[in-house]
Amino acid sequence: GAGVSQSPSNKVTEKGKDVELRCDPISGHTALYWYRQSLGQGLEFLIYFQGNSAPDKSGLPSDRFSAERTGGSVSTLTIQRTQQEDSAVYLCASSLGSIGQPQHFGDGTRLSIL
Amino acid sequence: LAKTTQPISMDSYEGQEVNITCSHNNIATNDYITWYQQFPSQGPRFIIQGYKTKVTNEVASLFIPADRKSSTLSLPRVSLSDTAVYYCLRSGSARQLTFGSGTQLTVLP
Numbered sequence: 001g002a003g004v005s006q007s008p009s010n011k012v013t014e015k016g017k018d019v020e021l022r023c024d025p026i027s028g029h030t031a032l033y034w035y036r037q038s039l040g041q042g043l044e045f046l047i048y049f050q051g052n053s054a055p056d057k058s059g060l061p062s063d064r065f066s067a068e069r070t071g072g073s074v075s076t077l078t079i080q081r082t083q084q085e086d087s088a089v090y091l092c093a094s095s096l097g098s099i100g101q102p103q104h105f106g107d108g109t110r111l112s113i114l
Numbered sequence: 115l116a117k118t119t120q121p122i123s124m125d126s127y128e129g130q131e132v133n134i135t136c137s138h139n140n141i142a143t144n145d146y147i148t149w150y151q152q153f154p155s156q157g158p159r160f161i162i163q164g165y166k167t168k169v170t171n172e173v174a175s176l177f178i179p180a181d182r183k184s185s186t187l188s189l190p191r192v193s194l195s196d197t198a199v200y201y202c203l204r205s206g207s208a209r210q211l212t213f214g215s216g217t218q219l220t221v222l223p
Contacts, residue, residue: 045211105157
């Protein structure tokens with residue numbers, strides 16, 4: 001596709017369950033980012049992948065959060081043992097080259113924890 | 115963690131020029147300043163990026179003074195469809211990649 005694709009667009013799950021969120025970046029973009037946006041708030045950085053380098057995980061809020069990027073393309077964000085405070089929109093972005101390049105965002109996955 | 119600071123909200127009327135200023139006092143040498151626009155239920159969309167002085171594209175201008183401690187996004191002749199949240203982002207390292215709360219711009223008829 002032409003843009004960043006995220007799936008699912010909405011996810012409702014029970015507290016304590018694990019969830020996986022998927023991101024398909026723009027083809028050829030070497031950098032991929034995950035953010036979290038709570039209602040009415042700005043975007044909170046979670047994790048950054050650049051090419052084959054080790055990811056920058058400095059924004060992950062707890063060890064229940066993890067992410068992978070396979071083959072330098074698709075990425076999966078996993079949240080284990082979900083808590084109600086994990087409810088938010090999770091946004092993925094990709095960019096060409098280095099971290100300073102403009103980011104192209106998907107429309108996010110709205111996660112609701114019951 | 116040093117953050118950017120913007121006004122929470124601004125109102126304008128159609129056809130007016132709107133200037134939104136962002137403060138980033140602790141900007142680092144390798145930081146670029148990037149502005150994004152976000153509509154409800156959508157991801158942010160890139161508007162413009164700069165390092166210093168003035169940058170202009172087909173939708174906006176960006177002014178960054180010599181000390182780079184602030185930047186101003188200028189939207190010429192806004193329309194109702196420009197109603198959105200606008201974020202500035204300093205992007206030199208992953209640890210700076212947190213957007214502030216943004217500026218809610220409301221354009222009135």
